[in-house]
Amino acid sequence: MRSPLELADARPGPAFTVTLDGREIEALPGQTVAAALWTAGVTSWRTTRGEGRPRGIFCGIGVCFDCLVTVNDRPNQRACLVPLHPGDTIRTQEGTGHDD
Amino acid sequence: MTEQPHLAVIGAGPAGLAATVAAASHGVRVTLIDSAPEAGGQFYRQPAAELRARRPQALHHEWRTWERLRDGLRTHVQAGAVRHFTDHHVWYVDRRDTRFTVHALFGPEQEEPVEVRADAVLLATGGYEKVLPFPGWTLPGVVTAGGAQAMLKGTLAVSGRTAVVAGTGPLLLPVATGLAAAGVEVAALVESADPKDFVRRTRALAAQPGKVAEGAQYAAQLLRHRVRTLVHHTVVEAHGAERLEAVTVAALDADGRVRPGTERRIPCDTLAVGHGMLPHTDLAETLGCRLDGLDVHVDDEQRTDVPGVWAAGETTGIGGSALSLAEGHIAGRSAAARLHGTEPDPGEWAAAAKSRSRLRAFFAAIDSVYAPPAHWTEQITDDTVVCRCEEVTGGAIREAVGELGAGDARTVKLLTRAGMGWCQGRVCGPAVAGLAGCELTPSRRPFARPVPLGVLAAAGEPEDD
Numbered sequence: 001m002r003s004p005l006e007l008a009d010a011r012p013g014p015a016f017t018v019t020l021d022g023r024e025i026e027a028l029p030g031q032t033v034a035a036a037l038w039t040a041g042v043t044s045w046r047t048t049r050g051e052g053r054p055r056g057i058f059c060g061i062g063v064c065f066d067c068l069v070t071v072n073d074r075p076n077q078r079a080c081l082v083p084l085h086p087g088d089t090i091r092t093q094e095g096t097g098h099d100d
Numbered sequence: 101m102t103e104q105p106h107l108a109v110i111g112a113g114p115a116g117l118a119a120t121v122a123a124a125s126h127g128v129r130v131t132l133i134d135s136a137p138e139a140g141g142q143f144y145r146q147p148a149a150e151l152r153a154r155r156p157q158a159l160h161h162e163w164r165t166w167e168r169l170r171d172g173l174r175t176h177v178q179a180g181a182v183r184h185f186t187d188h189h190v191w192y193v194d195r196r197d198t199r200f201t202v203h204a205l206f207g208p209e210q211e212e213p214v215e216v217r218a219d220a221v222l223l224a225t226g227g228y229e230k231v232l233p234f235p236g237w238t239l240p241g242v243v244t245a246g247g248a249q250a251m252l253k254g255t256l257a258v259s260g261r262t263a264v265v266a267g268t269g270p271l272l273l274p275v276a277t278g279l280a281a282a283g284v285e286v287a288a289l290v291e292s293a294d295p296k297d298f299v300r301r302t303r304a305l306a307a308q309p310g311k312v313a314e315g316a317q318y319a320a321q322l323l324r325h326r327v328r329t330l331v332h333h334t335v336v337e338a339h340g341a342e343r344l345e346a347v348t349v350a351a352l353d354a355d356g357r358v359r360p361g362t363e364r365r366i367p368c369d370t371l372a373v374g375h376g377m378l379p380h381t382d383l384a385e386t387l388g389c390r391l392d393g394l395d396v397h398v399d400d401e402q403r404t405d406v407p408g409v410w411a412a413g414e415t416t417g418i419g420g421s422a423l424s425l426a427e428g429h430i431a432g433r434s435a436a437a438r439l440h441g442t443e444p445d446p447g448e449w450a451a452a453a454k455s456r457s458r459l460r461a462f463f464a465a466i467d468s469v470y471a472p473p474a475h476w477t478e479q480i481t482d483d484t485v486v487c488r489c490e491e492v493t494g495g496a497i498r499e500a501v502g503e504l505g506a507g508d509a510r511t512v513k514l515l516t517r518a519g520m521g522w523c524q525g526r527v528c529g530p531a532v533a534g535l536a537g538c539e540l541t542p543s544r545r546p547f548a549r550p551v552p553l554g555v556l557a558a559a560g561e562p563e564d565d
Contacts, residue, residue: 002281002282002283003282003283004159004252004256004257004258004282004283005151005256006283007155007158007159007256007281007282007283008147008151008153008154008155008156008158008159008256009153009154009155009158010147010151010152010153010154010256011152011154012150012151012152013150013152028150028151029148029150029151030147030148030149030150030151030152030255031148031151031255031257032148032254032255034251034255034257035251035255035256035257036257038251038257038258038259039257043240043241043259043260043343043344043369044240044342044343048491049491050490050491051491053238053491054239054240054342054343055238055240055488056240056241056259057240057243057247057251057259058242058243058244058247058488058527059228059229059243059244059246059247059527060243060244060246060247060248060249060250060251061142061228061246061247061250062135063228063523063526063527064244064488064522064523064526064527065489065521065522065523066488066489066523068522074209077208077209080247080250080251081208082208082209083137083148083208
């Protein structure tokens with residue numbers, strides 16, 4: 001199967017490690033939180049305040065705020081906008097992200 | 101630096117770039133302010149530089165036009181005529197007498213305030229996608245069609261292996277072909293309109309031979325990737341427990357209602373769905389610019405009715421990248437002339453003006469064909485979440501309308517909180533208006549994005565100059 005990286009002939013630098021809820025995942029230089037999580041097969045990283053339902057990317061351009069996530073202990077970051085750096089810690093955000 | 105007049109252009113998509121290059125070529129100092137890390141906007145969204153894509157054009161259409169814009173910007177930046185502020189998120193434009201202050205937040209965390217003073221402002225803020233709700237649309241794996249494309253173009257990422265692309269409008273074609281080219285199996289392209297209706301509108305098409313060729317290209321690509329196209333069909337429901345597993349699609353009857361018995365289930369892990377575009381008009385509105393319906397009103401020179409404020413591109417009405425280029429060029433030329441105190445000569449942009457008239461007619465025809473099914477609100481069940489932020493259901497909104505007498509989106513919001521969350525009603529606005537039985541009207545938002553209180557307090561302090 002052809003991948004988007006192959007389609008665009010992308011040759012990023014070496015992958016680095018970040019964590020999602022303590023689990024190590026790989027990320028590429030230039031990837032946002034959302035891109036790395038999608039590539040790792042993860043599509044949800046937040047539960048809603050009311051019903052506790054899973055959410056992930058919806059608009060992908062910073063408008064809808066559905067992809068909120070906790071990065072390096074800061075809640076309410078938009079996964080579609082925030083770039084990743086080696087060692088970043090991503091945590092699934094539950095509700096407002098201020099309860100834990 | 102000499103005392104050249106200074107124009108602030110907000111948005112670095114096709115309209116903003118064309119305006120920047122046009123104004124800078126005519127002796128105006130430009131600060132181009134954009135939220136993305138690279139110029140391009142949504143249409144020419146570029147892969148992050150660190151991904152080192154050697155063939156980004158594989159994800160794009162009209163690449164030569166992009167190269168021309170990119171090189172034009174680079175030339176003017178190197179010459180010192182243009183400053184390009186990336187990753188600057190504009191939340192407010194303040195007008196005092198004849199001077200403007202653009203307030204932005206710098207960086208992905210959007211906390212560091214930046215102010216840009218200018219003699220005039222050109223709004224090229226673009227648009228975003230409209231999505232109408234249906235059961236299951238909040239499941240992870242359901243994304244906007246434009247969102248799937250943005251993630252692909254900007255980060256070279258896709259959310260799964262098998263996708264359905266659905267809704268209505270010309271955006272669905274490049275999204276389906278783009279995903280297929282990137283290795284995603286596109287199980288179906290589900291369009292609620294019947295594009296054959298469009299072909300019958302020979303006048304609008306005859307004026308745009310380029311658009312006919314573009315349509316034929318997409319058709320060939322869909323065929324090559326074996327994408328099944330279902331016209332006059334709609335997604336009835338998205339299924340899954342914790343994430344998307346399948347969608348049910350069904351045929352529409354002549355009145356735009358789901359035809360019972362035509363439902364079929366298509367397994368997929370991604371649904372890219374969209375029902376057209378909406379313009380970003382928050383900054384124009386807080387500046388006091390007149391809107392026509394949802395669009396910023398402009399004259400033949402792309403001036404708004406507020407002195408010193410121009411607008412171009414999707415914010416003045418959805419019409420695609422070629423129209424945005426024409427409008428941006430005209431706006432930039434007009435602003436340059438007027439900032440030098442001279443009356444512009446429209447003869448100098450006659451070609452762009454001609455292109456603008458043709459493309460506006462073309463998109464008016466597009467709009468009349470690519471409309472959501474007439475009875476789309478019937479697909480919103482009482483337990484369908486309509487306001488994604490505040491988790492307000494279709495049933496709660498119907499109760500506010502039917503039993504509590506709400507007749508407009510604002511009253512629905514006060515009664516149910518629909519539209520009161522993080523996105524400020526940008527996503528649920530069309531659905532709430534539809535359920536309330538009223539036209540979608542621009543929502544009055546004092547700021548274009550969330551602002552830290554400390555930044556807001558500091559911005560209100562008296563200025564030194």
